[in-house]
Amino acid sequence: MSAEQVEDELGHAEARIEREAMDYDVVIVGAGPAGLSAAIRLKQKALDAGEEVSVAVVEKGSEVGAHILSGAVIDPAGLRVLFPDWEAKGAPLETAVTEDRFILLGKRSATDISWLPMPSFMKNHGCYIASLANLCRWLATQAEELGVEVYPGMSASELVYEDGALKGVVAGMFGIAKDGAHKPDYQPGIELRGRYVFLAEGVRGSLSKMVQAKYGLCEDTDVQKYGLGIKELWQVPDEVFQPGLVQHTLGWPLDDKTGGGSWMYHFGENYVSIGFVVHLNYKNPYLSPFDEFQRFKTHPAVAKFLKGGKRIAYGARAIVEGGVQSVPKLVFPGGVLLGDSAGFVNVPRLKGSHNAVRSGILAADAAFEALRSGRSSDTLDGYQLAYDHSEIKKELMLVRNAKPLLTRLGTFKGTIAAGVDMTVTNLTGGFSFLGTLKHKKTDAASTGLAKDYDPIVYPKPDGVVSFDKLSSVFISNTNHDEDQPSHLKLKDPSVPIRVNLPKYGEPARLYCPAGVYEVVQDDAAHDPRFVINAQNCVHCKTCDIKDPSQNIVWTTPEGGGGPNYPNM
Structure with missing residues (x-):
């Protein structure tokens, strides 16, 4: 273009x-x-x-x-160059990391895999849990x-x-x-x-x-690669709060061919930052990253940390994942x-x-x-x-081969292979037997056809640990002036119903974590309509990335619009 x-x-x-x-x-x-x-x-x-x-x-x-x-979890290496005395100046890096956990989840199981080969730089010793916004x-x-x-x-x-x-x-x-x-x-x-x-x-x-x-x-x-990160901030009672705990998971509820995982960080005044990342090169057009996150929180190994707590903030953003090949x-x-x-x-x-x-x-x-x-x-x-x-x-x-290995080998084998490769490159100062692996497809082009997949039926939110999109957007404090041109533009307004709906099931209604996009059927006598609720947009830009027809273009709305994240 x-x-x-x-x-x-x-x-x-x-x-x-x-x-x-x-x-x-x-x-x-x-x-x-x-x-x-x-x-x-x-x-x-x-x-x-x-x-x-x-x-x-x-x-x-x-x-x-x-x-x-x-x-x-913030590595203060860059901040230290700007302000060697950042602690004395009161930089809000609140809680030093005290414990690292890496867990593989099954549907009901949780296996600690922190023993897997990983270079020392993967550890979070010397880092701090904090709000990047603050x-x-x-x-x-x-x-x-x-x-x-x-x-x-x-x-x-x-x-x-x-x-x-x-x-x-x-x-x-x-x-x-x-x-x-x-x-x-x-x-x-x-x-x-x-x-x-x-x-x-x-x-x-x-x-x-x-x-x-x-x-x-x-x-x-190489083409750039992305993930979608969805985050909630909770405040939990003392009995489940473990200040300094860093826990990451792989596995359930995602299958081995769908990349992603979770984080959970305990910091500050009984805050728990919990979130879920789905790599946007996933194939199943019926997958909803938001609903996978809500399902994840119901796992016993996760829900126990939220027991008695209150969800106080929500948000989402895309994550750039291509690495050095895509810079x-x-x-x-x-x-x-x-x-x-x-x-x-x-x-x-x-x-x-x-x-x-x-x-x-x-x-x-x-x-x-x-x-x-x-x-x-x-x-x-x-x-x-x-x-x-x-x-x-x-x-x-x-770490240049970690993302390509996950894509080629799947989550479990790819994680092991990436750990070995990163260990070798760390010991050799950058040499890898694999050279530098390439990214092959854009995330949009990775989307599969609807006819090859069955729709996913997600459980109804319980309102205790899992929630719906609209109540989530509400606590993101998102707002836009309704009387302004939509900042979410369609190159061809006919594509969502004419192309994306029959071919891909119109995945915008599922990959958007804010309920911006809907396919509405008024009654049997009318064709379905594609509706854009631009006021809900949390500016994650997933639509600009994942739309398989690359028909949606994210632009800036009026200043001051969008989310207003506290402590995120």
Whole structure:
């Protein structure tokens, strides 16, 4: 797909609107760990050198952290570079890991497989259980104290180019009605222009997709791979709370050919972070990741930790899983990709925030040197070079075959083979007898045909441990202004009923963890309709990834819309 087609499908190829502009040295899209770390590092470098560098961070969530969701067991390696005294400064890394468990679940059984061969870096000793959203809120405070301008509630919806280079973004468009008319509160947005623009949007960012297509950043890489992570936050009584416990599981309720697993972390004030990941290359179009998660929680080895507790938050997001094989070229004229926009998650470790922070630091160092040299809008090759020799790439190289082995061999055999391969690569400094295995299909192309599978009948939620989608979305505090154009766009509105329903059973109604998509049959006399409840969207972007016809395009809604995650 050409860059022009991508811009058309995202609705950005419209006539140019005259807008006010604000100029900065660096404009950063996304107030996650990557974007905020880059902003902080730029200001730290400028302060040390006695120079001025202007930095703006734009964030689509209503506040910093509103859209941040992760397990999260956090490796402070990146944070320690930014703030060697992070503990004294009060960084909210709440609970040190005290125990690691790795469990294989059968329908009623639970077998401890922590003895399987795994390299030392897979252990969580020295890591902390915390809310990544709260860590980002803390990072934003540190950034603002250094002089960074942080703008929450401002969606960056368009890119600004000049002479072939990225020069900025359009942020803060408001007041467009569903029919495209301008409402009384219409605002055309402003251009935030930078000598360099950092894209740190997270997984499957809409602007990142556009620059990858425009500049061919993925031409020499494997296809990107993804998972869907669904999370609940519980508060439990003392008798089941085990502070510092980290437990991961494989197996039931997923079959051996469907990749995924769970996490459960105990931290803070009797909090239990519990979640489930389904790799989005699954084949069965009748599978519902949300319902697999609800079923998982009924297992005796899991339910006992939730007994007497209360579910207080819910959310979901896609996880980038391709690894080093799928990392695109990181630099292009005028800008760079950071964090999950670049794909730096270490899938076997279930960690990415430490590499996101590291990437922000590397990009900031390269940009600061360019700014000091008087350069502007060129390609920051120093960042690409720094990544090629970084701890990020070294770490990803050690685990590069884990995801392909799981895909080829299934969960059980693939886990054993991945453990052996990671141990060898760790001992040899990166050598593997397997070389570097490739990813073959996109997750969308992996979807099987409905005729080859039987529909899955999921148990009815009990309202105690398992729940329905709508009550879950309610506690995600998700909200969008109903009178705005849908940010979930169909390239061809006829495809869901004409193609996806007969061929795949229209899996959007099942893979979406927020009940956004429905196939509605009003009565026997009418054809079914495809309904998009865009107000429910928690911005996980699974639809953009998994739709087998690649007909759904996720774009940014008005700023401030979407979930408002507390402590997630």
